[in-house]
Amino acid sequence: YTVNNLTNGDSYQFQIAAINSVGQGPLTTSNTVAVSGVQLSVTSAYGAPGSLFGYFGTNGFELDWMLSNGSSFKGTYINVQDMTTGTTSTYTQSSSTSNYYSFIVPSIIAGDTYKFSLTGFGTNWITPPTTLTLTMPSQGQVCTVPGPVGYLNSTSDYTGSLNLSWGDATVSSSSPDCAVEGYAIVTSTSPIQYVFLGNVTTYNDSLYSTTSSQFSSMDGCGVVNNQYMCVTNAVNVTIEVVAINIAGAGPGTSTTNMVGDVSQAPYPYGYYGYYGYYGYMTF
Incomplete structure (x- = not known):
């Protein structure tokens, strides 16, 4: 028998007894064991x-x-x-x-x-x-994967921000054991890999600068620090969202957006001016 979850530096006492239909026999002599190692x-x-x-x-x-x-x-x-x-x-x-x-x-x-x-x-x-x-599902209970998300909306802007929202997926079983566990973004199809987002219906990525070393070879969107994030390079990115329950992942729903496109910046981009009542004004 293997004893798990011992703590380094602590001491433990172990005794063993045999048990049959009559009852428990005498315990063995106590054996003290010190678990070595650093904390x-x-x-x-x-x-x-x-x-x-x-x-x-x-x-x-x-x-x-x-x-x-x-x-x-x-x-x-x-x-x-x-x-x-x-x-x-x-x-x-x-x-x-x-x-x-x-x-x-x-x-x-x-x-x-x-x-x-x-x-x-x-x-x-x-x-x-x-x-x-x-x-876990009860003995004999069959759970099937969820259906697709109800809808998938996405927006992005010239800074590289990506915002997603979707509708709840449905499951065929009414059992709470078969309910949707959460939603994920598909990051690879061969092999299949996901970034699990949790039981939420919106997602907003964090903004990072392309000068950061972790994005030195990155173009567009990808996985950084267990999150799906985008950078400020202009690329078309297709996002696929799936629902997951105890039976696995349902069919994906996709959307395509341009991220990091400076042409989407508010016009005009930078300084501009016009003639006002008090003369030429610059901003």
């Missing part, structure tokens, strides 16, 4: 695991998430708590150069409620946890 410091410097969602894929129940600085991490601790039975298991997913990660959670029980807690870690540090709580 890990909690830091937000590298960002916590983001864009976390879960669904039943072809290989079982899958968790997907992102690490914005994948090369800085050694991996992710995955804590799985079955809140129905009270049991807890911990797994480790090694890091790679990719920002996208997935993990198949073993031994999921139908009808139970689970709390998933993900923590990124480095040599001597861990990130704050990112959590997700889901109730």
Whole structure:
């Protein structure tokens, strides 16, 4: 038996007893074990695991998430708590150069409620946890993927700002276990990858300057710090939004916008003037 969730630097006592139909036998002699290692410091410097969602894929129940600085991490601790039975298991997913990660959670029980807690870690540090709580469909219950979003509107401007809004997707089942978990932007179709936005119906990206080093080779829109963002280069960008529930992602709805087009700036762009009552005025 493997004991999980021990703390570095703490000491623990373990005793074992056999149990049969008559009852419990005597406990073994207490064995004290000191867990060696350095105390890990909690830091937000590298960002916590983001864009976390879960669904039943072809290989079982899958968790997907992102690490914005994948090369800085050694991996992710995955804590799985079955809140129905009270049991807890911990797994480790090694890091790679990719920002996208997935993990198949073993031994999921139908009808139970689970709390998933993900923590990124480095040599001597861990990130704050990112959590997700889901109730699994009951035995025999079938959930299907959601339909497309009701509509998808988008606006952008010459600064590179991207604003999205969409209507709620519908699901065929009335069970709350099959309800829409949230919405995501599709960032890759081969392999399929998403930026999960949460259970929201609007999205506004953050504005960044093209002089920033993280955008040095970036043109248009992409994924930075677990978010979908745009920069101030004029390009046509097609955005695809999907709804996700416990069964997976529904069909996508797309829209195309020009982002970062200076010609969209208020006219005239810069200084201008006109003759007024008091003479020629400049602004």
